[in-house]
Amino acid sequence: MSSQGFELPLRLLLAFRMLIDELHAELARQGHPHMRPMHGFVMQAIGPDGTTAVELGRTLGVSKQAAGKTVEALERVGYVERAADPRDTRRKIVRLTAYGIDALNRSARIFDTLRARWADELGEERLLALESDLRKMTPASPWRLDIPGWFGTL
Template sequence: MNRSGPDLALLLLAGFRVLVDEAITGLAELGHDNVRPVHDFALRAIANGAESASELGRSLSITKQSAARTIAVLQERGYVMSGPDPRDARRKRLQVTALGFDALHKGEAILDARRRRWAEQIGHERLEALEDELAALVGEQPVRFDAAGWMARDLAT
């Protein structure tokens, strides 16, 4: 089969989409019917130290205003809370709540189950080889949190 570069990009995107769609559907069935992919990026960034709208914006490569809107939605839905910063009483600090971590962990379990089904479908060795080859091509580092902002940037140009 003779595929092009765009074909490869679309296959990789389709694989990502299958995983994300299944996670969103599965999370809804488990009681997290209001979690979206951008929320996962934001929750992970906050869990990894983005404690303010400015820091979240930088982590996700989005504006401070977009980060503030995302934070407001996550707070309203109970996934994030804002509490006093022990280092500076004038400052509020973002934290992922138990509900937020529950959504993250359940999403991870759904993705792990999909990976197991793919391994059964094409074989464990072939899936591991595919993962090894992709890691060799793109590098071992995980996708950065700013992927959501990267995908949306430059839309006005």
């Protein structure tokens, strides 16, 4: 079976979209109805030690203002909080709340479940081969957190 060049990125995007949609449906069932796809990138960029809006914008590839608006939205639903930076009280640090950490921990477990479902459907060997092939064709680190800026959605 032959395929046209444009189908590969579309199929990869569709697979990503399916996994993310399933993740968010399950997160909603588990008490996180306000999580959105870009929130995961933002919360990963905030990290366990917190960050400033300027640093967050730089990591995400968006403006400080766009990062600030996203932080406000995450703060309204309880995923992050702002506090004075203990090293420089003129600066504000954005930190994950316990609710935000819970969302990330649940996401990790749900992704494991989704991967297991793919392994059941495709077979573990084929899935491992797919993952191996994708590792060969992509940069070594999968942690590209600048996707929001690349997509232009923040």
